[in-house]
Amino acid sequence: RAGELARDVGMEAYAVGGFIRDILLNTPNSDLDLVVEGDGIAFARTLAQSMGGRVRAHHKFRTAVVILENGQRIDVATARLEYYEYPAALPTVELSSIKMDLYRRDFTINALAVQLNPANFGKLVDFFGAQRDIKNRVVRVLHSLSFVEDPTRILRAIRFAKRYNFRIGGQTDRLIRNAMQLDMIPKLSGSRIFHELNLIFEEEHAVDCLRQMRDYRLLEAIHPLLTLTPAQENLLEEIEKVRDWYRLLYLDEKPRNWMIYLLAVFNGMPEEDILSVCTRLNLTKRQSSDILTLRTQTNETVYRFKMWRHRGGPVSELFFMLEMLPLEGLLFFMSRYNQEEVRKSLSMYLTQLKGMELDVSGRDLKGMGLEPGPLYGEILRKLRAAMLDGQATCRDDQLALARR
Numbered sequence: 001r002a003g004e005l006a007r008d009v010g011m012e013a014y015a016v017g018g019f020i021r022d023i024l025l026n027t028p029n030s031d032l033d034l035v036v037e038g039d040g041i042a043f044a045r046t047l048a049q050s051m052g053g054r055v056r057a058h059h060k061f062r063t064a065v066v067i068l069e070n071g072q073r074i075d076v077a078t079a080r081l082e083y084y085e086y087p088a089a090l091p092t093v094e095l096s097s098i099k100m101d102l103y104r105r106d107f108t109i110n111a112l113a114v115q116l117n118p119a120n121f122g123k124l125v126d127f128f129g130a131q132r133d134i135k136n137r138v139v140r141v142l143h144s145l146s147f148v149e150d151p152t153r154i155l156r157a158i159r160f161a162k163r164y165n166f167r168i169g170g171q172t173d174r175l176i177r178n179a180m181q182l183d184m185i186p187k188l189s190g191s192r193i194f195h196e197l198n199l200i201f202e203e204e205h206a207v208d209c210l211r212q213m214r215d216y217r218l219l220e221a222i223h224p225l226l227t228l229t230p231a232q233e234n235l236l237e238e239i240e241k242v243r244d245w246y247r248l249l250y251l252d253e254k255p256r257n258w259m260i261y262l263l264a265v266f267n268g269m270p271e272e273d274i275l276s277v278c279t280r281l282n283l284t285k286r287q288s289s290d291i292l293t294l295r296t297q298t299n300e301t302v303y304r305f306k307m308w309r310h311r312g313g314p315v316s317e318l319f320f321m322l323e324m325l326p327l328e329g330l331l332f333f334m335s336r337y338n339q340e341e342v343r344k345s346l347s348m349y350l351t352q353l354k355g356m357e358l359d360v361s362g363r364d365l366k367g368m369g370l371e372p373g374p375l376y377g378e379i380l381r382k383l384r385a386a387m388l389d390g391q392a393t394c395r396d397d398q399l400a401l402a403r404r
C-alpha cells in the first residue's frame with residue numbers, strides 16, 4: 001500500500017534498516033521504518049489517512065510516526081540531499097538521496113533498503129555489501145570515521161554482534177580501538193551512553209555485551225569505577241538465568257532490566273561510588289535513589305529470608321516480606337540467592353500469593369459497625385495472613401475471624 005501511495009504522490013518509498021536486516025536473517029521484527037524521497041511528513045499523513053491511524057510529526061528532523069489503529073507504529077523519515085552535511089566522510093560523487101540516507105547509518109547490515117513503489121516493488125537496494133556481510137556474519141561500519149563521528153556506535157556494534165552471533169569485522173575492530181585511543185568515550189553525554197546501555201540490557205546476551213565492553217576498555221572509559229569483577233560477572237550470569245526463568249512464568253509485568261543489571265554492576269561498591277556512576281550516566285535523582293533504595297531493600301530481604309527459612313516461618317510472612325520489593329528487587333534478590341528453595345518460594349509468591357484477594361473488604365468491617373481508621377488496615381492484614389496460611393480461605397471464615 002505504501003508503495004502505491006508513494007507513486008500516486010510522485011515520491012519513492014523504501015522500507016529500510018532493521019526490518020530488512022531481520023527479514024534476511026529470518027528473525028521476527030515488527031518495527032517498520034520507511035524512508036521517502038520527498039516530504040516524509042506529508043507522506044506519513046497520506047499513509048495514516050489511507051490506512052487509518054494518526055501521525056506524530058517531528059518537523060525539526062522531518063520525520064513522523066504513523067500509529068495505526070491496531071497500535072502498530074511505522075516510522076517515516078525524509079531522505080533529502082541538502083539534509084546531510086558530511087564534509088569528511090562523503091565521497092565527492094553526487095549520490096541519490098536514499099543512498100545518502102543509508103550512508104549515514106551505523107553498519108552495513110542496517111543500511112539495506114527495499115523499494116516499495118509498484119514499478120520496482122521488492123527490489124533490494126544494497127549499496128554497501130550488506131548481503132555479503134550478513135552471509136559472512138560480520139558487523140562492519142560504512143566508513144572509517146564512523147566511530148569518531150558517533151562513538152555510541154561502538155556499543156551498538158557490540159550489541160548487534162552479540163545478538164546475531166556475528167563478529168566485528170577486522171577493520172571495524174581496529175577503528176573501535178582507534179576511537180578508544182582517541183578518548184572519544186569520555187566526551188559522550190551520559191544520556192546517550194545510558195540510552196545504548198539500556199538497549200543492551202534488553203538483549204538476551206547482555207552479559208556478553210558487557211564483557212566485550214570491558215575487553216575494549218569501554219566500561220572504564222565510561223567511568224573509571226566501572227569494572228567487571230569476577231563476583232559481579234557471576235552475579236550477572238545469575239541475572240540472565242533468572243530473567244529466563246521469569247520469562248517462562250508468562251506474567252504481564254515486565255521488569256525494568258536496566259535496574260537489575262546496574263544493581264549487579266554496583267554490587268560491592270560504596271554508595272558514593274554508585275552515585276558518581278549514576279551522575280556520569282545522567283540518571284535522574286529519582287532513578288539514582290530508586291537504585292540505592294532497591295539495593296538496601298534487597299539486602300534486607302536476603303537477611304529476612306534466611307531467618308524465615310531457618311525458623312520455618314509461615315507463608316504469610318514470606319508474602320509480607322516479598323510484597324515490599326518491586327519486581328526488579330525480587331529478581332535481583334533471586335539472582336543473589338538462586339537456589340531451588342528460593343525459586344520455589346518466589347514462584348509461589350508471583351504466581352499464587354500475589355494474586356490472592358481477600359473476600360472481605362473495608363465495607364464489610366463498616367457493616368459490622370467498626371469505625372473507619374487505622375484498625376481497618378490492621379484487621380485486613382491479619383485476615384490476609386490467615387488466608388495465606390490456609391486458616392481462613394472463604395468469606396465466611398474471614399468474616400468470623402474479623403468479628404473476633
Ligand code: ATP
Pocket residue numbers: 017018019029031104105106107110111150152153
Ligand atoms: P532493533 O532491532 O534493536 O530495534 P534497529 O536497527 O531498528 O534495531 P534502532 O536503534 O531502532 O535499531 O535504529 C534504527 C536505525 O537507525 C538502525 O537500523 C540504524 O540504521 C540507524 N541508527 C540508529 N542509531 C544510529 C547511530 N548511532 N548511528 C547511525 N545510525 C543509527
